[in-house]
Amino acid sequence: MPTFSQARLEIGQVTNSEKNYDNIIIDIKNLIKNTLPVDKILMGDCVEALKLLPDKSIDLIFADPPYNLQLQTELLRPNQTVVDGVDDEWDKFTSTDEYDLFTKNWLTECKRVLKSSGTIWVIGSYHNIFRVGKIMADLGYWTINDVIWYKTNPMPNFKGTRFTNATETLIWAMVSKEQKSYTFNYHTMKSINEDKQMTNVWHLPLCTGPERIKIDGEKAHSTQKPEAILYRVILSSSNEDQVVLDPFLGSGTTAAVAKKLGRRFLGIEIHAPYTQVAAARIEAVTRIPDGRLLVTPSKRTQPRVAFSTLIESGYLSIGQEIYNKGRTKKALIHADGSLVLDAVKGSIHKVAAYCMGQTNFNGWEYWYVDLDNKKLVPIDSIRSQYLEDNNMKREFSDLS
């Protein structure tokens, strides 16, 4: 039986895998023009495959194209072992002109298939990302962010001739400068970043350990990306059931994470053995069954209930006393939905801020009422009760 690395050099041939993945893999020769297959891997050249897809049909693209690394010589570690660099045939181009033309061709087709609200992510290293960025700008893409992937475990510069190369760049772009809208799940990213706005520098490790797919002890793919990157890309810039396309699917990272996160995937890969690896990987992934676990409700999308609504509808009453948690502050509820504390009158937030000696404070988190002369109840839980009674239930009570 050939090892995978032998097999992977032969484009068009499959591994000796026992399993048949015809339910997932479609040879592009069998693809009907202008149809959009989903949850499939299209086997063939990405430019040819993209040409068969309908206009404006894709919500999000993640592309990890060949880098054109052009490693000149074998690289040795200090202990004389050979560094397992990228020297695959698919990464070789005869000239930079050829690389640029290839880049222009696939990016042109990506632009055509993206919906008018869609976005694209392209990842690359210093070898190619500047060329890719220029071609994207020339084609009319409009950059939203460049994201720096800071590798927490980079490969050292064994010769000590330059700085350790510890970063790659992702360009996140809209289809055009005039694009009216795009998806950015701001609150989800903020929540992932422990409630601080997420920056464009992502500290994430290279794909190693059990996540790295191996066949007969060898890496199944030389440039398998960490799932953590795709997790952020897909979660930040697409929604449940949207279609995520990867024109250079490789070992299937994008599709596997998309499926896990409840998105539809479409991958294109020219190299048959990789399609087998990707299909097996995708098949092993389970989609998150409960869509509520994928969405971070923002304050804006939560049903809004004014404090005065609770008075109008009898959940609180005019003149009722309202306290802070330790009962050291006491105010009275006014008919107009404000609070009166000594000579001060204002909204629940303004009076809470006054009590705290601050400029702003969330009154929903500060005030309590005494419902039965026994125990203080937060006004936020009275609001939750109102929402429930009126079938306006929030997805989750936000404890953050």
Ligand SMILES: C[S@@+](CC[C@H](N)C(=O)[O-])C[C@H]1O[C@@H](n2cnc3c(N)ncnc32)[C@H](O)[C@@H]1O
């Ligand atoms: C940098 S790798 C992508 C790795 C992938 N992100 C992963 O996590 O496994 C690029 C992939 O593009 C494929 N490829 C190269 N040229 C292609 C083409 N013209 N059409 C489709 N796929 C191509 C290669 O076989 C390789 O698997």
